[in-house]
Amino acid sequence: MRILLVEDEDEMAELLRSALVRHSIIVDHASSLEIALEASLSHNHDAVLLDRKLPDGDGLSLIPQLRKQSPAMPIIVLSALGSLDNRVTGLDEGADDYLAKPFSVDELMARLRAVLRRPAQMRSETLALGDLVFEPEHSTVRIKGKPINLPRRELLALEALITRAGRTVSRDTLEQAVYGFDDDIASNALDAHLSRLRRKLVAARVEIHAIRGIGYLLREV
Known part of the structure; x- marks a missing residue:
């Protein structure tokens, strides 16, 4: 949000x-x-x-x-x-x-x-992909029914991706979702957040796929 x-x-x-x-x-x-x-x-x-x-x-x-x-x-x-x-x-x-x-x-x-x-x-709809469940209203994430805590930036990145699951999300769109306009953004900061998030989603049968030169895609494995 x-x-x-x-x-x-x-x-x-x-x-x-x-x-x-x-x-x-x-x-x-x-x-x-x-x-x-x-x-x-x-x-x-x-x-x-x-x-x-x-x-x-x-x-x-x-x-x-x-x-x-x-x-x-x-x-x-x-x-x-x-x-x-x-x-x-x-x-x-x-x-x-x-x-x-x-x-x-x-x-x-x-x-x-x-x-x-x-x-x-309304943001109350529950979003599910593979064994991953995301509830936007409460910003809660569950994998195979078990709640997991994500750092704020990873949670914001996940929200941007799962609300567009199956579609490529541009890097600019992700950066706007994760950072405020007056935040200082290191060149590889977004990639670092997505890399950590990617590892955590393996158990959910979900992957973040990088589309070279365009952005990222969240999909079920």
């Missing part, structure tokens, strides 16, 4: 980023409306967490542009402007939820899960 976090306060942004990363979520952080718009145009996001008081304007002004690109994408406003009038304004402007600062990270995660459970964003 990939989230666009629009927040200009560095401390708050890092707190939220750390919480989201612990849930195996890729975070693209934007500190202004301009950067947020560029990020929304260059990457596909599953949801947006949007501050209001930004250096170049009110975060609510971004909502119509986000809706043009992805009408059903959940948008949660996170703002110190927490009066009833402000909350009503935010919802009327198109936000799916409005959370006043300060707030509990646990409550934010619960609200994020709630908006992602709506029909247009």
Whole structure:
């Protein structure tokens, strides 16, 4: 899952980023409306967490542009402007939820899960290939019925591959699924993650097949 976090306060942004990363979520952080718009145009996001008081304007002004690109994408406003009038304004402007600062990270995660459970964003289907089972909603993996723990990058790579099982996934698509746009990516980092993941999937009768010069394919052996 990939989230666009629009927040200009560095401390708050890092707190939220750390919480989201612990849930195996890729975070693209934007500190202004301009950067947020560029990020929304260059990457596909599953949801947006949007501050209001930004250096170049009110975060609510971004909502119509986000809706043009992805009408059903959940948008949660996170703002110190927490009066009833402000909350009503935010919802009327198109936000799916409005959370006043300060707030509990646990409550934010619960609200994020709630908006992602709506029909247009359902991720609850169980995906199976060979003896491998992946549940996107909970980011859980089982091989022959036994749960296995995967590091975050490997889990994100697996999600990108299994949701496209039987199709070649380009390297660029995988890198976008595994890394945020401001992450430093070593030239062989993705290959290292896939190599470790490949070894773990042998018992599941599933293999990651490299298509030279194009990308990778997940298939049943």
